[in-house]
Amino acid sequence: MYSNFQNDIYAKGMLGGVRPAYPTEFDGWHEAAHQKLTPEAYGYIAGSAGLETTAHANRAAFARWEIIPRMLRDTSKRDTSVEILGKRWDAPIALAPIGVMTIAHEEGEVAVARGASRRGVPMIASTAAAKPMEEIAAALHDTSGNETSGRGWYQLYWSSDRDVALSFVRRAEAAGFEAIVVTVDTWQLAWRPRDLVQAFLPFLRGEGVANFLSDPVFQSRLEKSPQEDPEAAIRLWGSIFGNPALTFDDIAWLREQTSLPILVKGIQHPDDATACIDAGADGVVVSNHGGRQVDGARASLDCLPDIVSAIGGSTILFDSGVRCGADIMKALALGADAVLIGRPMVYGLALGGAEGVEHVLQCLQADFELNMVLSGIGNVADIDRTCLVRADD
Ligand SMILES: Cc1cc2nc3c(=O)[nH]c(=O)nc-3n(C[C@H](O)[C@H](O)[C@H](O)COP(=O)(O)O)c2cc1C
Numbered sequence: 593m594y595s596n597f598q599n600d601i602y603a604k605g606m607l608g609g610v611r612p613a614y615p616t617e618f619d620g621w622h623e624a625a626h627q628k629l630t631p632e633a634y635g636y637i638a639g640s641a642g643l644e645t646t647a648h649a650n651r652a653a654f655a656r657w658e659i660i661p662r663m664l665r666d667t668s669k670r671d672t673s674v675e676i677l678g679k680r681w682d683a684p685i686a687l688a689p690i691g692v693m694t695i696a697h698e699e700g701e702v703a704v705a706r707g708a709s710r711r712g713v714p715m716i717a718s719t720a721a722a723k724p725m726e727e728i729a730a731a732l733h734d735t736s737g738n739e740t741s742g743r744g745w746y747q748l749y750w751s752s753d754r755d756v757a758l759s760f761v762r763r764a765e766a767a768g769f770e771a772i773v774v775t776v777d778t779w780q781l782a783w784r785p786r787d788l789v790q791a792f793l794p795f796l797r798g799e800g801v802a803n804f805l806s807d808p809v810f811q812s813r814l815e816k817s818p819q820e821d822p823e824a825a826i827r828l829w830g831s832i833f834g835n836p837a838l839t840f841d842d843i844a845w846l847r848e849q850t851s852l853p854i855l856v857k858g859i860q861h862p863d864d865a866t867a868c869i870d871a872g873a874d875g876v877v878v879s880n881h882g883g884r885q886v887d888g889a890r891a892s893l894d895c896l897p898d899i900v901s902a903i904g905g906s907t908i909l910f911d912s913g914v915r916c917g918a919d920i921m922k923a924l925a926l927g928a929d930a931v932l933i934g935r936p937m938v939y940g941l942a943l944g945g946a947e948g949v950e951h952v953l954q955c956l957q958a959d960f961e962l963n964m965v966l967s968g969i970g971n972v973a974d975i976d977r978t979c980l981v982r983a984d985d
Pocket residue numbers: 636637638688689690691692718719720721747775857879880881882883884911912913914933934935936938
């Protein structure tokens with residue numbers, strides 16, 4: 593039971609005089625991480641596009657839904673597990689793909705992988721990770737210590753050099769990642785004022801390009817190795833990173849290249865969701881990239897119900913604005929199969945590396961479980977639209 597964590601905290605405090613090493617909710621993680629991070633790293637992580645209207649809308653959308661807890665329902669048996677793409681997850685939570693995590697902590701995605709596997713939470717490793725995917729996979733699957741083997745998916749930023757994109761998929765298969773998540777909303781960075789005013793883009797100093805620099809196909813495009821001529825390697829990265837020409841036909845093409853499940857991340861319109869499934873994807877991630885791409889875009893949570901109506905039965909994951917157990921419950925009630933945790937995890941990483949990630953996940957798992965059972969629901973499958981009302985009704 594995840595909620596044993598609550599008892600542990602009280603017992604350690606009252607019997608041993610020890611308080612938790614880190615805050616236990618989002619604002620606390622955010623504030624403490626703000627103190628620790630460099631101004632540039634904080635701006636990159638916390639910032640969003642434009643006036644950050646969409647980032648705020650993501651949160652406001654959660655506030656427009658309210659849970660009506662039901663009483664006197666037997667919740668003595670509780671089950672937070674879900675089945676996603678044929679695999680059982682202990683909780684409806686995975687880690688969102690987040691690039692260049694060495695700006696938050698020196699061990700970057702390796703620490704994220706360790707924290708995630710200790711909590712049994714699947715991790716989606718980003719193409720823009722600061723560590724090569726093989727290193728992340730090794731950390732995920734490392735069962736030394738008391739870690740259990742973790743579960744990983746690979747997030748593909750689809751290069752305009754298709755052979756590089758395919759090489760990433762082949763490497764992901766070989767490294768044991770269990771699904772490919774194609775992110776389609778960020779083939780170019782949006783107007784991000786916090787980064788612009790600090791003129792900060794970590795990739796240009798070689799952070800977050802490890803998957804490219806270590807890739808044999810990428811290397812074959814260079815005259816000299818990335819070690820011999822790092823500047824030329826970064827220039828090539830900049831020119832082939834994203835692919836504005838991508839269409840649903842490419843998703844259909846990818847379907848023929850790999851037997852791994854494919855999810856398309858960054859979907860906000862029900863017709864796009866339908867087209868992804870028609871092209872052979874197994875599901876989508878409803879997401880506006882945490883408000884980091886199209887400022888003025890609709891809140892991600894508000895996009896969810898129409899997409900569920902359009903492609904219900906396919907796998908539907910959700911992110912953008914998930915901060916606490918109640919948010920997880922609301923997203924599930926509106927039809928998501930599971931949610932992805934973004935910034936809360938990054939702040940945990942900044943605070944304490946693998947231990948900080950583990951702590952944040954443990955808090956979210958306990959908070960979710962308690963929210964669910966105290967609402968009179970013993971099983972994730974029973975979370976549905978009847979749990980919620982609109983705040984303005
Ligand atoms: C610092 C940072 C880096 C990110 N890098 C990636 C990435 O490499 N690939 C990707 O698909 N999404 C990336 N995202 C988006 C997340 O996967 C996710 O959609 C977003 O964080 C959800 O919003 P939230 O953190 O506000 O909940 C990034 C987000 C942040 C904050």
